[in-house]
Amino acid sequence: MKLLAGGFICAALALAQTGETRADWPHYGGQQSAWRYSALDQINRSNVSKLSAAWAFQTGKIDGGLQSTPIVVDGVMYLAAAWNRVFALDAVTGAPLWHYFYQNPREIGILYSPWNRGVAVDGGRVFMGTLDNHVVALDQKTGRELWNVTVENMQQCGCNITGAPLVVKDKVIVGVTGGDSAHRGYLTAFDAKTGRKVWRFWTIPGPGEKGHDTWLGDSWKAGGGSTWMTGSYDPELNLVYWGVGNAAADFYGEARKGSNLYTDSIIALDPETGTLKWYYQEIPHDVWDFDGAYECVLFDAPVKGTMRKLLLNVNKGGYAFVVDRTNGEFISAWPVAENITWIKGVNEKGELVGRNEPPVGKPTIICPSIGGGRQWNHGAYSPRTGWFYTTGIEWCQEVTVQKEEPKEGRNFFGGVFQLRPAQKGPSGGHMDAYDPVTGKKFWSYPSKYPLLASAVATAGDLIFTGDPEGNFFALDAKTGAKLWNFQTGSGNRGSPITYSVKGRQYVAVPSGWGSALAGLLPQLWPETEDFPPGSTLYVFALPEGTP
Amino acid sequence: MILAAALMMAQSAAAPATIARGETIFAQTCSVGYCHGAAGTAARGPRLRGRTFPREYLDRVVADGIPNSAMPGWKDRLKPDDMRAVVEYVVSLATATEAAPPANPMPPGVGPATLPNFNGPRLAERGHSAFFDATRDNCGICHAMGGRGNAIGPDLAKIAEKSPRDVVAAVGSVKAQHVLTATLADGETFPALQFAQNGGQIQLFDLTVIPPVLRTFNRAEVTSLRANPSWAHRDVAKIYTAAELGDIAVYLRWAATGK
Numbered sequence: 001m002k003l004l005a006g007g008f009i010c011a012a013l014a015l016a017q018t019g020e021t022r023a024d025w026p027h028y029g030g031q032q033s034a035w036r037y038s039a040l041d042q043i044n045r046s047n048v049s050k051l052s053a054a055w056a057f058q059t060g061k062i063d064g065g066l067q068s069t070p071i072v073v074d075g076v077m078y079l080a081a082a083w084n085r086v087f088a089l090d091a092v093t094g095a096p097l098w099h100y101f102y103q104n105p106r107e108i109g110i111l112y113s114p115w116n117r118g119v120a121v122d123g124g125r126v127f128m129g130t131l132d133n134h135v136v137a138l139d140q141k142t143g144r145e146l147w148n149v150t151v152e153n154m155q156q157c158g159c160n161i162t163g164a165p166l167v168v169k170d171k172v173i174v175g176v177t178g179g180d181s182a183h184r185g186y187l188t189a190f191d192a193k194t195g196r197k198v199w200r201f202w203t204i205p206g207p208g209e210k211g212h213d214t215w216l217g218d219s220w221k222a223g224g225g226s227t228w229m230t231g232s233y234d235p236e237l238n239l240v241y242w243g244v245g246n247a248a249a250d251f252y253g254e255a256r257k258g259s260n261l262y263t264d265s266i267i268a269l270d271p272e273t274g275t276l277k278w279y280y281q282e283i284p285h286d287v288w289d290f291d292g293a294y295e296c297v298l299f300d301a302p303v304k305g306t307m308r309k310l311l312l313n314v315n316k317g318g319y320a321f322v323v324d325r326t327n328g329e330f331i332s333a334w335p336v337a338e339n340i341t342w343i344k345g346v347n348e349k350g351e352l353v354g355r356n357e358p359p360v361g362k363p364t365i366i367c368p369s370i371g372g373g374r375q376w377n378h379g380a381y382s383p384r385t386g387w388f389y390t391t392g393i394e395w396c397q398e399v400t401v402q403k404e405e406p407k408e409g410r411n412f413f414g415g416v417f418q419l420r421p422a423q424k425g426p427s428g429g430h431m432d433a434y435d436p437v438t439g440k441k442f443w444s445y446p447s448k449y450p451l452l453a454s455a456v457a458t459a460g461d462l463i464f465t466g467d468p469e470g471n472f473f474a475l476d477a478k479t480g481a482k483l484w485n486f487q488t489g490s491g492n493r494g495s496p497i498t499y500s501v502k503g504r505q506y507v508a509v510p511s512g513w514g515s516a517l518a519g520l521l522p523q524l525w526p527e528t529e530d531f532p533p534g535s536t537l538y539v540f541a542l543p544e545g546t547p
Numbered sequence: 548m549i550l551a552a553a554l555m556m557a558q559s560a561a562a563p564a565t566i567a568r569g570e571t572i573f574a575q576t577c578s579v580g581y582c583h584g585a586a587g588t589a590a591r592g593p594r595l596r597g598r599t600f601p602r603e604y605l606d607r608v609v610a611d612g613i614p615n616s617a618m619p620g621w622k623d624r625l626k627p628d629d630m631r632a633v634v635e636y637v638v639s640l641a642t643a644t645e646a647a648p649p650a651n652p653m654p655p656g657v658g659p660a661t662l663p664n665f666n667g668p669r670l671a672e673r674g675h676s677a678f679f680d681a682t683r684d685n686c687g688i689c690h691a692m693g694g695r696g697n698a699i700g701p702d703l704a705k706i707a708e709k710s711p712r713d714v715v716a717a718v719g720s721v722k723a724q725h726v727l728t729a730t731l732a733d734g735e736t737f738p739a740l741q742f743a744q745n746g747g748q749i750q751l752f753d754l755t756v757i758p759p760v761l762r763t764f765n766r767a768e769v770t771s772l773r774a775n776p777s778w779a780h781r782d783v784a785k786i787y788t789a790a791e792l793g794d795i796a797v798y799l800r801w802a803a804t805g806k
Contacts, residue, residue: 083615104615106614106615111617113617145763146763148760148761149760149761153679153695155695157681184682194760194762195762196753196755197757206682413579416579416585418584418588516581516590517581519592522588
């Protein structure tokens with residue numbers, strides 16, 4: 001009986017802990033709960049100072065930098081680089097096993113390029129979305145192309161794919177960019193074996209569908225709602241979660257009066273059919289380009305004494321929203337940046353209070369800037385501390401709203417902007433530790449420049465992340481103290497991971513400046529114009545025999 | 548000597564009105580989003596302010612774009628005069644100070660003159676829109692026309708002279724000409740169009756659902772390829788109304804014959 005009870009507890013624990021990775025880094029967000037947390041603790045607070053480079057890999061093309069999350073399965077790393085180049089590498093030595101260079105058209109001519117943020121690996125196949133809006137499947141062993149399907153004509157939709165796909169059972173679910181284009185967003189699921197389309201969920205309801213009346217006239221046809229990052233999956237609830245981006249035109253909202261569902265919303269879908277199960281809209285009628293497209297972190301925590309299944313999503317407006325992931329019920333919202341002037345706050349019902357909507361034609365200062373109170377680069381959740389680690393950015397912008405008509409396939413911003421310094425304190429960035437439910441801040445690590453790299457948390461109580469100057473570093477997960485630093489030679493804009501092969505733990509980080517945001521930084525920090533681009537993956541380990 | 552000096556003057560000093568028009572177009576076309584920043588300060592695209600570029604280079608890049616980059620060509624989207632105005636404006640930025648200029652407020656409702664997406668006759672425009680209508684499974688997913696769409700299925704210029712009723716009939720009649728049944732070693736079968744065969748590999752478009760999928764196999768994985776006379780094209784009458792099919796017929800005729 002005692003033994004049985006023990007077994008039951010173990011099973012329950014195992015179920016609750018599915019968010020952590022161990023030897024492999026199998027999915028974009030670590031596991032599909034997007035924790036970016038590893039149970040590996042060989043590298044820890046007491047020995048991280050000895051961490052040394054094991055190998056480096058140059059992708060050979062620096063335009064677009066290196067923004068991806070490497071995937072590691074059974075000692076092989078699958079690395080996606082800009083221009084849809086995929087490399088399979090021996091994860092111990094860095095030796096190349098195969099590579100695949102997708103043949104993009106000569107003219108891309110689209111805003112959302114040429115970077116790529118990752119592949120998905122599952123069932124003997126490697127899946128990638130492309131700069132010209134295709135999805136390809138490759139043989140995991142050889143890199144040979146197995147199938148290739150056009151999602152939608154790139155010129156027509158002004159959209160493409162830079163985010164990593166999400167594989168759920170036998171389906172590959174892929175989002176699209178295009179939130180700043182005259183475009184109607186969607187998620188599409190393809191059969192993993194054949195590439196056949198299984199379903200499409202339009203993030204803007206069509207005529208006759210519920211929510212269609214939240215759009216004025218024909219504005220739904222070009223209303224944005226892109227799905228440019230990667231979603232999450234809860235196998236127990238069998239729900240796919242995805243963050244939906246801003247409404248278009250970004251700044252000019254007169255032509256799309258209404259709440260504009262399902263832009264800036266978290267959507268929960270049935271993976272078999274793409275049917276909407278629930279949604280939660282964080283920003284009704286967005287006129288600031290404050291996407292809700294970032295990661296959905298799935299975790300369980302007590303709320304007022306009751307254990308709840310929760311979902312956390314930080315949006316570009318600089319607010320973390322926490323909802324019940326079984327039904328979308330609002331739990332809490334809290335800021336990750338100090339400089340927030342587009343609203344006064346969020347009330348206890350989750351409603352935005354004191355909206356500051358810039359008028360047409362009049363230059364208006366809004367904080368944060370279009371770059372966000374946080375960029376897309378992902379936070380990490382550690383079940384050991386129970387804290388969420390995320391960056392925040394302090395900066396503002398002067399935006400001038402312009403009336404604009406949608407033109408098929410073209411940018412659709414409805415305004416122009418220019419970065420302006422923070423109004424409260426210095427401009428710059430910080431990495432912080434929060435209680436994910438209440439937003440209580442435990443520590444803050446300041447940075448001269450916005451931090452634009454993702455974080456990874458480990459059971460060694462370490463947080464790894466990097467900065468625009470090329471520093472890749474480890475912080476103490478409990479205090480925020482910097483314990484180790486390595487200069488990678490180019491700004492960090494990707495997502496570090498950790499994995500182990502034959503009992504040895506490794507930490508890998510993409511180093512490579514060059515992105516839309518990197519291009520905007522000189523407006524506030526002129527010296528960053530000369531920050532060197534790059535595209536290198538660095539891998540670190542403790543010297544053999546380190547205690 | 549005087550003539551040469553006058554010519555040089557003319558080259559370096561475009562009419563202020565042209566530069567102003569270029570500024571307007573630049574603000575709404577080139578500054579937007581993450582591209583060249585307000586007044587060319589810097590963004591995802593390179594800084595243009597305070598830099599000197601050869602005019603011929605600017606002409607070429609604005610018209611044709613830069614291959615393998617995010618810079619598109621504008622010759623199909625802007626009128627030649629507007630492209631020239633943008634170039635004049637960018638040339639004028641060479642002597643601009645690097646200090647951030649004031650944001651460029653545009654009077655509401657003022658926009659650049661751009662070509663419409665479709666520059667054929669109004670009669671054909673409705674058919675063009677229906678042909679490429681992204682809100683449903685449209686013709687352009689499988690057929691190229693006027694430089695758009697995907698050339699997977701047959702060239703529809705051949706049925707351009709037909710009436711709407713005959714267009715529907717023609718769609719039904721082309722089915723058996725090229726469609727095959729592919730059988731794989733694992734037993735899977737699907738309707739296919741052969742795309743390419745090279746080395747030990749064969750590429751087939753899988754027509755099971757829309758959009759078709761280009762699948763690549765080692766030759767040994769495909770055990771047979773047989774004619775598939777029973778394959779049926781999607782019933783276009785279920786996708787489009789009779790009126791829309793009429794519009795599409797008009798568009799096809801215009802696209803194929805210019806009439």
